[in-house]
Amino acid sequence: MNKYLTGKYSFCIASLLAVFNIFVAASCNSEKRASSQESKSSQLRVALLTPGPISDQAWNQRAYEGLLRIRDSLGAQVSNVETTTPAQFEENFRAYGAKGFDLVFGHGSEFQDAASRVSREFPKTVYVTTGGNTAVGNAVGMEFAFEEGSYVAGMVAGALTKSNTIGCIGGTELPPVKRSFDAFADGAKAINPKVRVLVAYIGNWDDASAGREQAIAQIGRGADVIFGNADAAGLGIFQAARESKSVAVIGANADQAHVAPEVVIGSVVIDIPHAFLSVAREIRAGGFTPRVISFGTRSDVVRWVYNPALESRVPSSARAQVDSVTARIRLGTFSVRPRTSREP
Secondary structure (H helix, E strand, O other), rough: OOHHHHHHHHHHHHHHHHHHHHHHHHHHHHHHHHHHHHHHHHHEEEEEOOOOOOOOOHHHHHHHHHHHHHHHHHHHHHEEEEEEOOHHHHHHHHHHHHEEEEEEEEHHHHHHHHHHHHHOOOOEEEEEEEEEEEEEEEEEEEEHHHHHHHHHHHHHHHHHHHOEEEEEEEEOOHHHHHHHHHHHHHHHHOOOOEEEEEEEOOOOOOOOHHHHHHHHHHHHHHEEEEEEOOOOHHHHHHHHHHOOOOOOOEEEEEEEEOOOOOOOOEEEEOOOOHHHHHHHEEEEEEHOHHHEEEEOOOOOOOOEEEEOOOOOHOOOOHHHHHHHHHHHHHOOOOOOOOOOOOOO
């Protein structure tokens, strides 16, 4: 075969190989695009509605941390919005349902009615209301046995008080908050029968100035330990305690020792990120069963946490009793059943 033919054949073979490579590359790119689209469409989408700012260092911030944990652990697409009225609850629940989100949290029992109404329109979206106590279709409640940790906190307060007067200050009188204050009173009286418990509600969850005023009023009536469950408004309670220099505060929802380490004796903590992630994993796996989702001390989601810097102020005998009751709650041999026997 002469050189001309050899070169001609070589050129043809090279051309065919080039065409083949282009075809293979195009095919691979097409598969990659399809795979990418499939991955995007199968990505878990989770939204969060909060009734207050996620910077409150308490209830709402913990929920936002839960949303971020879902994003980081499961690679989910996430979104959050602050809502303040029932109309906004429904509007945002509906918007996320229309966008095809898989899971939407309404962070507070006040979201329960709106979730129930909107969920019927979007049966493929699971609506979870924290603090809720019902499960209807794809709208379910997530309840925390906050009263268990509150009872233990009451024991600490009952042992710590020198005036035999302690206080509770809440944002608004929501059922879970009221139950926790009742349990707090019971725990205090279990260790100190002489104690009296003052209870007040600010009327909102955002006004720190109003929280401070309520705390000053209770301090004026002799309270030397105050249990605050008021989100951003609770920051005013810490301020009043600092100013008094003789009052201890018990934090709520998050470990709040870092917020005011000189006055926070401990906190009733809810591990909301763990609870949120547990539900998201169920939904991603496709095995979610609609129900009221319950978390408490036995699941280590609700727990009492001391401020290490101030723990020694609590008598050792009281700390031993706290440890004993906590262990019994975990074993299921001690049940916290709060009663409404407290001074208004």
